[in-house]
Amino acid sequence: xxxxxxxDEKKKKCRVPIPPKTQIELWAIAAGRCEFRGCNKPLYLxxxxxxxxxxxxxxxxxxAEPGGPRGDEVLSPLLAKDISNLMxxxxxxxxxxxxxxxxxxxxxxxxxxxKKEHEERIAILTNIMDNAxxxxxxxxxxxxxxxxxxxxxxxxxxxxxxxxxxxxxxxMDLSDFADRETEDGYWAILARNIKSKFNDIFKHGTNRxxxxxxxxxxxxxxxxxxxxxxxxxxxxxxxxxxxxxxxKNWKWKxxxxxxxxxxxxxxxxxxxxxxxxxSILISISGSVDxxxxxxxxxxxxxxxxxxxxxxxxxxxxxxxxxxxFCYEYRQLLTKIRSVNGHTKELHLFCACPAPVAIECGRxxxxxxxxxxxxxxxxxxxxxxxxxxxxxxxxxx
Ligand SMILES: [Zn+2]
Numbered sequence: 018x019x020x021x022x023x024x025d026e027k028k029k030k031c032r033v034p035i036p037p038k039t040q041i042e043l044w045a046i047a048a049g050r051c052e053f054r055g056c057n058k059p060l061y062l063x064x065x066x067x068x069x070x071x072x073x074x075x076x077x078x079x080x081a082e083p084g085g086p087r088g089d090e091v092l093s094p095l096l097a098k099d100i101s102n103l104m105x106x107x108x109x110x111x112x113x114x115x116x117x118x119x120x121x122x123x124x125x126x127x128x129x130x131x132k133k134e135h136e137e138r139i140a141i142l143t144n145i146m147d148n149a150x151x152x153x154x155x156x157x158x159x160x161x162x163x164x165x166x167x168x169x170x171x172x173x174x175x176x177x178x179x180x181x182x183x184x185x186x187x188x189m190d191l192s193d194f195a196d197r198e199t200e201d202g203y204w205a206i207l208a209r210n211i212k213s214k215f216n217d218i219f220k221h222g223t224n225r226x227x228x229x230x231x232x233x234x235x236x237x238x239x240x241x242x243x244x245x246x247x248x249x250x251x252x253x254x255x256x257x258x259x260x261x262x263x264x265k266n267w268k269w270k271x272x273x274x275x276x277x278x279x280x281x282x283x284x285x286x287x288x289x290x291x292x293x294x295x296s297i298l299i300s301i302s303g304s305v306d307x308x309x310x311x312x313x314x315x316x317x318x319x320x321x322x323x324x325x326x327x328x329x330x331x332x333x334x335x336x337x338x339x340x341x342f343c344y345e346y347r348q349l350l351t352k353i354r355s356v357n358g359h360t361k362e363l364h365l366f367c368a369c370p371a372p373v374a375i376e377c378g379r380x381x382x383x384x385x386x387x388x389x390x391x392x393x394x395x396x397x398x399x400x401x402x403x404x405x406x407x408x409x410x411x412x413x
Contacts, residue, residue, distance in 0.1 A: 033081045033097045043075065043105050048143075052135040053110035060107060074111030076104045078128045086120045087128075104132050151179040151230040151256065153186035154218070156245055158207065158237030159195035161396050165236040167260075172234045175258050175267035179232065189214045189245075191237070204393075204404040208244050215248045229253045234267055236260065239367045239374045240391040240404035246378025247407045255379070257372035259333055270334040280338050281345045284322040289356050296364040297349065298322040299377065301342070302330050303368035306399040313392070313401060314364050321349055333370045343376050350386055363389045366401055381408040 035043075051058040051073075058064070060073035080088035081097040096102035106114060113119050114128065153172050157165045173181045194207055219228055231252050235242055249255055258267045289295075294314045298305040300322060307320060323345050325332045333339060353363065367374055381389065388409045392401035 035075055035098055035103065039098060039100050039103070040075065043100055043103055044073070046100075046136045046139065047105040048139040049073075050105070050135070050139075051107040051110055052104045052132050053106055053114070054131045054134065056107060056110055057135075058107045060105065072107060074106050074108060074115075076106050076111045076114040078102050078104060078114075078125055078132070080115075086115060086117050086123075087125050104128065148230075149179045150182040151176050151232045152182045152228055154189065154231050154233045154235075154249075155186050156189045156233065156235035156237060156242075158191040158211075158241045159198070160236070160238050162195050162198055164192040164195050167234050167236060171267050172232070172258070175234070175269075176232045176256070179230070179256075182230075186234075187218045189218070191241075204240055207241055208405050211241060211244060212248065215245075219252070230256070232256045232258065233372075233375065234258050234260075235371045235375060237371070238393055238404070239369070240393050242371050242374035243365065243367075243378035243389070243391045244405060244407050246375035247381055247383075248378075249375070250379045250381065250383070256336075257339065257375055259339075259370050259372045261334070262330055269336045272335045272337045280326055280341050282324045282326065283345060283349060284320075284324060286319045286321065289319050290317060291356065293318045294364060295319040295353055295357055295361070296321070296366060297353075299346075299365070299367040299369045299373060300328050301325040301332055301367075301369040301373055302328065304328055305366045305368050309400045310364075310366050313403075318364075321353065323349065328368070330370075333373065339372050339376065342373055343380060346376065347380050350380065354386065357387065359385055359387060361387055362406070363387055365389050365391045367391075368394065378407050383408060383410055 049059060049061045050056075051060060061071065062069045063072065077085070077097070078087065079092050079096050079102055080086050081093060082088055083090045083093045085093070104114065114123060153169075153176065155167045155169065155172060157167055159165075169186050172186055189211065191207055191210060194203070194210070197203055197206075200206070229252075231249065231254070233245075233249065233255060235245060235257075237245075258269070260267055261270070296310055296314050296318055298307070298310060298320060301324075304324070305322070307322075310320060311318065323342070333342075357363075365377060367377065369377075377389075377391075386408055388406050390406050391404055393404040394400075395402055
């Protein structure tokens with residue numbers, strides 16, 4: 018044993034030096050961890066003392082010298098500096114690999130398998146990390162002259178286990194308009210402003226693929242949220258968040274234990290009269306007053322309604338409930354389209370939390386869904402006022 022050790026030490030001293038570039042590459046593909054199966058020990062710090070140090074060895078699968086472990090007259094000189102023949106290991110496992118004593122246990126195929134396994138795992142994990150990045154978008158618009166300030170730290174925390182793609186979120190802030198709500202053309206002005214802010218962030222001189230995931234934190238009046246929803250409809254993948262009243266945070270609650278499909282009820286008109294206008298009512302955080310809708314749209318209009326089984330401010334607690342809403346809403350749009358066609362305007366009246374309003378815009382298909390006239394609730398009256406039309410591009 019002692020002799021074998023001395024011999025091994027000698028060999029190390031006359032090793033062929035590995036070029037620094039290859040060393041760095043090996044460190045990268047092994048993520049600085051021991052590649053011996055089952056070890057995975059970090060080699061950049063002492064796990065106990067946390068002192069930073071280089072604790073790695075670079076071991077050869079086929080020894081650098083023909084006389085070494087798994088050595089070969091031809092292959093040894095050929096592969097001495099070849100990364101495919103090198104393993105990053107801890108001191109313990111490096112010693113085992115570099116010892117003649119264990120040569121028959123750790124054959125070439127075994128060590129190649131260890132290396133491959135480790136490096137593939139690192140590649141998969143780092144790709145997952147990249148997919149876990151999300152661009153955080155904060156949207157705040159005044160409601161009845163009142164401004165909001167969404168907490169950036171809370172937003173970044175709410176997206177876990179995803180990671181913010183940038184340190185600072187993108188912010189679309191319309192606070193400057195708080196005292197202008199009574200002005201003529203208020204909604205049109207804000208919509209233009211939103212579109213321009215949106216384009217500044219997501220469209221100008223950038224590759225859209227950079228934004229394949231966006232997390233949205235929004236507070237504002239329904240018509241503007243629906244308008245924002247229509248804009249983000251083109252982004253590949255979007256997570257919406259809602260500010261919960263109780264916890265005063267934005268993290269979704271766990272899915273309810275009593276899972277079922279019937280969180281929503283769909284109420285339809287007895288007969289659909291094509292000659293009349295068609296409205297969609299969303300009663301989730303409260304109930305939309307049908308009488309007020311009829312006053313605006315017509316007594317004989319077609320009224321479709323999506324109602325939460327228990328409408329209230331705390332209804333939308335989980336992401337699942339939001340997804341099920343989207344399902345019902347899309348189904349309803351398809352159904353209405355089948356009788357109304359692609360161009361006949363719809364009227365939208367919502368008593369709902371922000372993410373639902375956004376989904377009302379996001380779910381619209383620009384080419385096949387009709388324009389939607391969105392109404393705003395008049396504070397304290399239960400009545401509505403027309404604000405703006407979304408998905409207008411489809412009107413031909
Ligand atoms: Zn190890």
